[in-house]
Each structure stands twice: as C-alpha cells, then as structure tokens.
C-alpha cells in the first residue's frame with residue numbers, strides 16, 4: 001500500500017506518524033512546500049516576541065522522519081492532482097502515485113485589499129518565513145498597526161509590543177474576539193490590554209495605508225491617523241482548496257469531507273485547515289490533529305474511525321493576560337442561558353453558558369484562574385449554583 005500525504009503541518013505529520021505505526025510495511029511519503037522541517041505554528045508568536053527561535057519550536061529533526069521510515073520531502077509543492085491516475089505532480093516536475101492520498105494543505109492568511117498602492121511593509125502571518133520578515137521589519141520600526149482583533153491579531157500585537165514597538169489594533173467589528181466575546185467581555189479585555197499600552201480601535205469600517213515612499217501611518221475611516229512603519233493583517237484564513245477544486249473534488253469553503261474525513265473521491269481524504277466538515281472549517285490545532293488521526297485510521301482500514309467534531313477551546317497566548325474561551329460562548333437563540341460576572345477594575349470577566357439541565361455548553365474566563373475555569377466545560381455533570389461558580 002502507498003500512502004501519500006500532501007502538506008506537512010500538524011494534520012499531515014500526525015497522519016504520517018499514525019500511518020507508519022498502523023502499517024509498518026507500507027510506503028509513507030510526506031510532501032511539504034516549506035523548506036524547513038515541521039514546526040509548531042502557534043509558536044511563531046514566540047518567535048516574533050523574541051522569546052523562542054525556530055529550532056525551539058521544531059519538534060522533530062529530518063533524521064527523525066528518516067528513522068521512522070517516512071519519506072519526507074521538503075520544498076515539495078504539489079501543483080497537480082490527477083484523481084483518475086491517482087497521482088500528483090510537484091513544482092519540480094517529480095511525480096508520485098498513491099493508493100490513498102491525504103490532503104493536509106492547510107490554509108493561507110486572508111488579506112483584504114486596501115486603498116492605495118501595495119505596501120512592502122504590510123504583512124500577514126502564517127509561516128516561519130512570514131515571521132522572519134515581520135521580525136526584520138520590526139527592527140526598523142517604532143510603531144505597528146495590527147489589523148484584526150481576533151486571537152492572532154491580539155497575540156501578534158502583544159508580541160510586537162514585547163519587542164518594544166508601540167502597537168495599535170484595529171478591528172472592523174464593534175468588539176474584540178467578536179465570535180467568542182460579548183460586549184462586556186470585550187470591554188474588560190480591552191481595558192486589560194490598554195494597561196500594556198496597546199491601543200484598540202473597534203468598529204472601524206475601513207483604513208488606508210499611507211506614506212510617501214515607505215509606510216508611515218494608517219488612516220482610519222474615522223479620520224484618525226495612527227503612526228505605523230509596519231502593519232500586520234490578521235483577518236482570518238482561506239483554505240488552500242484551489243488545487244483540490246481544479247482536480248474535481250467537492251469543495252465549498254474547504255474540501256468537503258464526511259464523517260470518515262473522506263472527500264468526494266474514495267481514495268482521497270482531507271484533514272486540518274483545508275477540510276470542511278458539516279459546513280465547518282475549524283482552523284485550530286486540536287481539530288487538525290484529530291482529523292489527521294481519523295484520516296490515518298481510515299486510510300489504513302476503511303470505516304475504522306469516525307470524526308464527530310472538536311469542542312472549540314482557545315487560550316490567548318498573551319504574556320500577562322489569561323483568557324480561555326471554550327465551547328459555545330455566544331449562543332444565538334435556543335434554550336441556553338447565560339450567566340456573567342465582570343470586574344473591569346480588576347480585569348476579571350467570567351461567563352457560563354448552560355444547557356437547560358445545568359450542564360455547561362460554553363465558558364469564558366479572563367483573569368486569575370482562567371485555565372481551571374475553562375476546563376469546566378469538559379465536566380459532564382450539571383453545575384449546581386452558577387453564580388457561586390462564577391465567583392470562584
């Protein structure tokens with residue numbers, strides 16, 4: 001049996017490891033477009049902050065893959081997929097055939113178009129190369145603007161600020177982390193970040209990057225001018241689904257997969273940020289890893305594992321700020337009830353979302369004890385008195 005994995009992020013590497021263990025005699029080939037070995041993508045924030053090097057977030061050497069008899073090819077970008085011949089072609093012209101293929105191509109950073117000419121000082125953050133470029137530009141900058149007040153935007157802002165830059169965050173929605181936080185939660189988080197000197201501008205409809213020659217400021221639709229020699233856009237992700245779509249696979253936002261993470265072609269599976277399951281693209285490490293495991297099991301033995309979704313759980317990796325959002329934190333209608341505790345002075349916010357029988361559907365915790373509070377979402381039994389729990 002020939003197993004081929006295209007994409008060597010967490011989904012692809014997890015699947016390759018699992019395939020190796022499950023099928024010791026099979027050929028396992030892992031193709032990745034990057035020129036450096038697999039690294040922990042969330043660790044790029046620490047690289048930008050200057051707290052870690054790339055090698056510190058690289059868990060396995062190339063030798064590790066050799067020792068585990070995984071044929072690991074770097075700088076190997078798949079450019080063509082032929083479902084009939086069951087083969088792929090690389091940018092080098094090399095070809096590989098497969099019995100089972102996993103697409104684990106991930107996603108790229110979305111970057112909206114801004115008025116004015118393209119700017120060399122405007123970056124997105126997805127890869128080690130992006131992180132290096134941001135660090136190099138940060139060394140020449142005193143001010144930065146981060147566009148996007150989601151998880152990645154806030155973490156990037158704090159990382160740049162740790163490097164000594166003055167940083168402002170601009171968000172289109174009226175609040176930060178709009179999918180996880182309500183207005184009050186966002187206000188408490190904004191006040192905590194404000195104490196670090198990170199200025200927040202929410203509800204900004206548009207912006208323009210300006211400067212004669214290099215970038216020198218960002219002008220908001222409100223008319224406000226923010227000094228910036230560096231701008232980073234953190235405005236979500238776009239699944240790398242063009243190649244699978246061109247090959248004829250069923251693609252919506254991502255490559256559509258069923259409960260066995262099988263695509264519309266029975267020999268091709270998809271996992272991680274490139275995959276869409278029940279209309280959802282998770283965009284998280286936990287989901288990519290789980291889907292990679294399910295893919296490997298089913299590539300080895302059809303129908304042997306089912307994917308049932310991943311409970312979303314996010315922790316803000318921002319020095320000095322503990323924020324954990326788990327499960328359904330923003331219910332839209334339905335029978336769920338919401339309970340809150342907020343103290344802006346202390347920088348503490350807690351929210352519980354409960355099913356009618358008292359079990360926890362979701363939670364938000366900002367401030368001391370956030371991690372323990374966030375873990376409550378895994379508790380199967382109903383909570384007794386939600387107010388007592390909120391007060392800790």
Ligand SMILES: Cc1cc2nc3c(=O)[nH]c(=O)nc-3n(C[C@H](O)[C@H](O)[C@H](O)COP(=O)(O)OP(=O)(O)OC[C@H]3O[C@@H](n4cnc5c(N)ncnc54)[C@H](O)[C@@H]3O)c2cc1C
Nearest residue numbers: 007009010011033041042077078105106272273283284285
């Ligand atoms: C800075 C940063 C911080 C993050 N922090 C968190 C966090 O705290 N928690 C969390 O859950 N998630 C976080 N994420 C998101 C998380 O990293 C992704 O959800 C996860 O990496 C998805 O894994 P993946 O294997 O599906 O895709 P990826 O990690 O994107 O890997 C895909 C791989 O495929 C390769 N590839 C692409 N096209 C081709 C091709 N044509 N041929 C061959 N190879 C190809 C790419 O080079 C890449 O190596 C963060 C992301 C970033 C950028």
